[in-house]
Amino acid sequence: MKSFKGFERPDGTAGARNHLAIIPSVACANGVVAAIAREVPEAVPLYHGHGCGRGGARDLEVHFRSLAGLGRNPNVGAALVVGLGCEVIKAEYLTYDIAATGKPAEFFEIQSEGGSRRAAKKGAGIARELLGKLESAKRTDIAIDRLTLGLKCGGSDSLSGVTANPAVGEVTDRVVAAGGTVILTENTEMIGTSHILERRACCPEVAADVKSMVETADRLTHDIMGPLASLVIAPGNMEGGMSSIQEKSLGCIAKAGTSPIMEVVDYGVAPSSRGLILMDAPGYDMESMTALAAAGVQVIVFTTGRGNPMGYPTVPVIKIASNTRLYEAMEDDIDLDAQGALEGRTLADVGNDVEELLARVLDGEETKAEVNRQDGIACLYTVNPAF
């Protein structure tokens, strides 16, 4: 895969999709966003559950960065931010941030428009106008070094680290070798492998960042789960064949292939380097997918052993089953059966299959999650409880 057919964006990024995103600045605006989406079905709503009941610098920073990042993502051709009026994370500021990429971005506030019905009407009008601007966009050849691939696993089983994840690792190595960027996240899935990841860091600074991220994830797991922290490797994992936390995490990081780690970035931050990147985000699927989308990935490859139908509103999510039993049980939701593909073949062969599928999805072929509209909501990492 040398290139894909994508949409050039004014800021030099390139999208695999051309969405109009409707982004509520706060959860209070979800209803109006929904009304706009009903009126303008081609628009992509990014519902979320966050608002002014959150405080503290960390949460405000992460939430602002994430919501703006969702609008900045190259798959989004234009954005409409719907604000309430009295919120802390103002629709206006989010819009400025998104507009700095050069893409069309507008906002309005429900309180200024005279309530939800008038706001919905106004929003639908703006949405149709923005869609008009997107219509003329055409896919052109985009070199693979402009690809940022997000990696995920969810509902892993004993074969995840044996079939699907190593096959994805093959593709990660190829994308990195071609000059592209791949982001591995889910910090809890790195516990037990810090020494290995540090060894792969490109330089001592990055090694220190890796160590710090994994130590914090480990400590947090202990703080929250107490003596049950060892359940990060659960009885179910052990029955499935996992003998140690190292083995479980090695199975997870197998998605990241073998290349050096160039940078560790915070939740939702776009990498400044190319190559293999680690992102500090939790294992929780909904929050880690938002982190990847906010960082600018054009596509997510998501391996699963138990089955997960979730996609993401603005980013195509490719589902790879670790085992054939799952593929057959949830065929409507799974794009590739890694175990079936491996019969009589090598992991490199399955890597080829994943790469071909990735190329087709980048060019516009819908994943099962896109076909099924399994979009979900944008969950954002949050440290403080609401008040």
Next chain:
Amino acid sequence: MKADVIVINEADNVAVAMRDIPAGGEVALPGGGTVTALVDVPVGHKVALVALREGDAVVKYGESIGVASMDISAGDWVHTHNIK
């Protein structure tokens, strides 16, 4: 012949069962050759490719996932009872 196990990295000294392997079952190795399972090895679990002594690293993904807590024979089931 379909491989009953997968060896992920050429440095590995264990393979992972792709299906339940009964005790006595001859396991076809992906590179050729066989090893005989000494006990039942359930799908997803590990079988030793070579003999390991107590204290030897159990290697999977090219890295140590633990050390043998007792001597392990080729074809043995490798799990929490003999890894620490």
